[in-house]
Amino acid sequence: MQKSTSRKSEVDFLHKRSKVKHILSGSREWQDFSILAKDCFLCFKSQGSILPDSMKSTFLFLMVLAVFSCKTSSPPESREEFIKGVYGNPGTLLEAGYSFDSLGMNAVFVRSGSLDREFYEISKKQGVKVFVEFPTLNGKEYLVDHPDAWPINEKGENAPPADWFMGICPTHSGFKEYRSNQLKEILNEYEVDGIFLDYVHWHAQFETPNPILPETCFCDRCTGAFAAVIDTLIPGITIPEKADWILKNADPEWRKWRVGVLNTWVEDMGAILKEYQPEAKLGVFHCAWYPADYDSALYRTMGLDPVALAERADVLSPMLFHKMKARPTAWVGEYVAWLGETLDVEKKGNPQIWPIVQSHNNPGIVSAEEFRKVMIEGSKAPASGIMMFSDQSLIEDPKKLEVMKELYSKRKPQ
Numbered sequence: 001m002q003k004s005t006s007r008k009s010e011v012d013f014l015h016k017r018s019k020v021k022h023i024l025s026g027s028r029e030w031q032d033f034s035i036l037a038k039d040c041f042l043c044f045k046s047q048g049s050i051l052p053d054s055m056k057s058t059f060l061f062l063m064v065l066a067v068f069s070c071k072t073s074s075p076p077e078s079r080e081e082f083i084k085g086v087y088g089n090p091g092t093l094l095e096a097g098y099s100f101d102s103l104g105m106n107a108v109f110v111r112s113g114s115l116d117r118e119f120y121e122i123s124k125k126q127g128v129k130v131f132v133e134f135p136t137l138n139g140k141e142y143l144v145d146h147p148d149a150w151p152i153n154e155k156g157e158n159a160p161p162a163d164w165f166m167g168i169c170p171t172h173s174g175f176k177e178y179r180s181n182q183l184k185e186i187l188n189e190y191e192v193d194g195i196f197l198d199y200v201h202w203h204a205q206f207e208t209p210n211p212i213l214p215e216t217c218f219c220d221r222c223t224g225a226f227a228a229v230i231d232t233l234i235p236g237i238t239i240p241e242k243a244d245w246i247l248k249n250a251d252p253e254w255r256k257w258r259v260g261v262l263n264t265w266v267e268d269m270g271a272i273l274k275e276y277q278p279e280a281k282l283g284v285f286h287c288a289w290y291p292a293d294y295d296s297a298l299y300r301t302m303g304l305d306p307v308a309l310a311e312r313a314d315v316l317s318p319m320l321f322h323k324m325k326a327r328p329t330a331w332v333g334e335y336v337a338w339l340g341e342t343l344d345v346e347k348k349g350n351p352q353i354w355p356i357v358q359s360h361n362n363p364g365i366v367s368a369e370e371f372r373k374v375m376i377e378g379s380k381a382p383a384s385g386i387m388m389f390s391d392q393s394l395i396e397d398p399k400k401l402e403v404m405k406e407l408y409s410k411r412k413p414q
């Protein structure tokens, strides 16, 4: 009898929980909430059954609502220290005779190619977190020996390099295995504070005032995978014929599929990271365009949906390179505010936003004063960290080094 009463309460509880789940559906918050609610439920069960069934149900439902409202109203601020980092090859600062801690830094974001044991040990000794940049869909070195992974444009040709960048076909299984193994090697060798996925986009160039935005990838692998998803035999024999049909007849589905391919990359790399080092953060560097910029190229061409990225990553790092993109310094703070609102991070508490800002002098010259402004703009709420690019620019201009040191001596740049 006791058992069946408990069972009934549990059924009632689950029924009511499913209503709340419906409200939260699609949100990562549901996962946290579910754990909290489960804990409360177990706690309640362990107290024994002292309430009549009707009250028990009401009590449980109120408890669910209480957990829900607590979770949604608590601000994410300041459980962790504000991240103050340098991106690139920060070892050049050590070589120039500086130490990270004396510059006020508490983090380095090192390119995986610049990571070595000596750098890692010194960084840890100086008390800074080590985040490793991972060149996810940068195809340059892999394409040398694997031309079948080249991204194909709508004419059926190999897409030419987009300025200095060469992307890759993201459905090439050999390439994904290659990157997965590289990631595992890093994680076997180093205990990292996080992995930051870089170049998470289809072949394109966005780090210039005039972006290069080709249509890719129409290789047989990609169009075949897309055809399977939409369950349609794509008419045409040649690649240009198939590409033409897709762009004229299934454009929204094609864009959505492309976004999904990148989301899967983030999930797969994230799964490896969490399997090897569950505490490490998964970050994503991403193009900082507004959705309507360049004829909606963020979604349509780059294949990026910031909301979907936020559901899969612990940290988003918008690349707020104002000089490269010919934007005013105020744009940096405006974008951070927009991203925070769009992702509702104040309420949800995730993901964290750690912008990367420009000090680097190519393209253009960034003055020390301009650098100060973008550091302050990029640190505005809801950002919980910031990093600057690049270490080289600090060594070239001691005034910029002084700016960073002064700003990083505070809790956060302001």
Ligand SMILES: [Zn+2]
Pocket (backbone or CB within 6 Å): 151, 152, 169, 170, 171, 217, 218, 219, 220, 221, 222, 223
């Ligand atoms: Zn392809």
